[in-house]
Amino acid sequence: MQAEPFPDNWTYLKVELNWLERLLLTAVARQRKETREIDRVAKTAADRATSHWWKGIVSLEGQIAHDSPVERRKSNPSEAKGNYHQQIEARIRSSQQQGIELALPALCDRLSLSPFEKNLILMGLAPEVHRRYAQLYGYLQGKESERSDLPNVDLALRLFCRTDIEWRAARSSLTASSPLIQHQLIKLLSPTTPLLNRSIKLCDRLVDLLLSDSVRTPQPHHSESASFSTLVLPESLLTDLKHLCHQIQFCVQVDEEWGFQNLDTGRLPGIVALMVGAVGTGKLSAASAIAQALNTPLMQIDLAKLTPLEQADLMGTIVRQAPTVLLIKSAEIGLSRTSPMNQFHQFLAARRSSRSLTLLSVRRLPIIGQRLRSQIQQTLQFPMPDRAARLKLWQQAFPPQAPLSDIDWNELAKFSLTGGEIGTIARSAAFFAAADSATLEMKHLRQALGKNKLSASRQPSHPS
Incomplete structure (x- = not known):
């Protein structure tokens, strides 16, 4: 019999948070009982500080204490079958089959998160939903915690780990190489304190995603095509592109x-190529020309417009869709030494395993680690256009039906501009001409050039 699906994301979250609350209340009851027992025996503050040692020797229940481990009650296989977590997983699968979007399970699938990592996210989300979770954390963590309203690492490990092996594996989920840290999904506050004392906080965008009933999946953009015949680039670069x-x-x-x-x-x-050049030097046009020659759409994404979580999500989508030609703008974000290198390396390796071309667009040549450099087969330099190239770019910037009159192309070619800037100025001049109800003349182009120079002077310089 198929499990009942969750009607929406919020209903699913309430069920998971109720489970967490029961777990916390059980821990509170256990801690209160232990505190009462210690208070009954301890005479001084030193007794309380060393209770972790003597309470294993001194009997607190009025019975003889033993140093041998207590025999655990054997579990009944029939009890394990159909337990709470299995029931939740069944309901999650049923929801997914019916197209119901559940943010936390979807995130776990995309990043291959462990059950501990999932519970860690749930634990960090709880105080964003209700203050009672912060109060429970504060009681369980005691006075040692710097931020009693947030859970700390020690509490998470105590709640979710039952053995030393589980504890060690869970602790590794909080190192710099873990997906939670790499994708900046969580922050470990107070970096100068021991790891166990550090508080766990979810990033704001992740909180918004988890609480949303509309789980947004970023989609790649398919661009219009160009052709090699319209490219104004050095002959050697055109040869390399072809x-x-x-x-x-x-x-x-x-x-x-x-x-x-x-x-x-x-x-x-598969091939991965690095395209290096300032904005407007023809990288997008070159990628479009390649896609047109291969008779396939050009898929393009801009890493600068995506959060780390959205980047991971979109890369997973691209690997599944396997487009023939992909342009990645702001690729320096993925190539940077501070980025989650393992994830970007794996993405490029996946692209190379299929017959595809991946073009990485950057403004300046970044410093790339050896592991990522091994995935890049070619580097293409896109220079600023010279005067002869600018002359061609100006003449291409106007459609045949545009009403031109007495344009001095040589004067226009004197200005040191990129192809992208030339196209922008030409369109701006057309609006000036349309407003005058006249043909497009040099005076309109001078107006547009002046406007472009003024806009450029107001723009902050962009880092690579």
């Missing part, structure tokens, strides 16, 4: 039909 295109276009013929894959069994079919 060769990249040929390596995808004729991959099957060369490797399989002509047998080259038998000579180099370690070669992967």
Whole structure:
């Protein structure tokens, strides 16, 4: 019989939070009982401070104490079957099959989080839902905790770990290499204190995602196409771009039909190339031209517009969809030494395992670690256009039907501008001409050039 699905994300969260509250109340009752027993025996503050040692020797129940472990009651297999967590998992699967979006399970699936990591997120979310959880944390953590309203690492390990093996594995979930830390999903406050005393806080965007009934999945953007005939780039760069295109276009013929894959069994079919150049130097147009030549859509994403969580989500989507040509803007974020390198390395490795071209767009050549550098086969430099190139770019910037009159192309080519800036100025001049109900003349272009210069002077400089 199929389990009953959760009607929505909030109903699911309430069930999980109720389980957490029961767990906390059980811990509170156990701690109160232990405190009463210690108070009955302890005579001084020193007695209380050393209770973890003497309470294993002194009998607190009026019975003889033993130093051998207590024999645990054997569990009944029939009791284990159909336990609480299995029932919850069954309801989660049923909800997913019916298209009901549950934020926390979806996050666990995308990042392959362990049960402890899932419970850690739930524990950090609880005080954002109701103050009573903060009060329970405060009681269980005692005066030693710096932030009694937030759970600390020690409490999480005590609640969710039953053995030393579980404790060690759970503690490793809080190191710099863990997905929770890499994706900045949680913050461990007070970095100068021991790990066990550090408080756990979820990032605000994760809290909003978990409490939302509309779980947003970022979608990649498919751009319009260009062609090699319209590109105004150095001849050597055009040759390199066309060769990249040929390596995808004729991959099957060369490797399989002509047998080259038998000579180099370690070669992967996918290609990763780094495109380096200032904004407006033609990187997007070049990617569009390659996609058009391969008769496939160009998929593009901008890492600067995504949170770390959204980046991980979108990369998973891209690996599943496997687009032939992918352009990643602001790729320096993924290539940076401070980024979750393992995740980006795995993403690029997955792209290389399929017949695909991944173009990483950056403004300046970043410092790349050896492991990531091994995934990049080629670096393409996009220079600022020279005067001859600017002349062609100006002449291409206007549609055939635009009413041009006495344009001095040589004067326009004197201005040191990128192709992107030239296109923007040409469109701005067209609006000035339309407002005058006249043909587009040099005076309109000078107005647009002046406006562009003023706008540029107000813009802050952009880091790479």
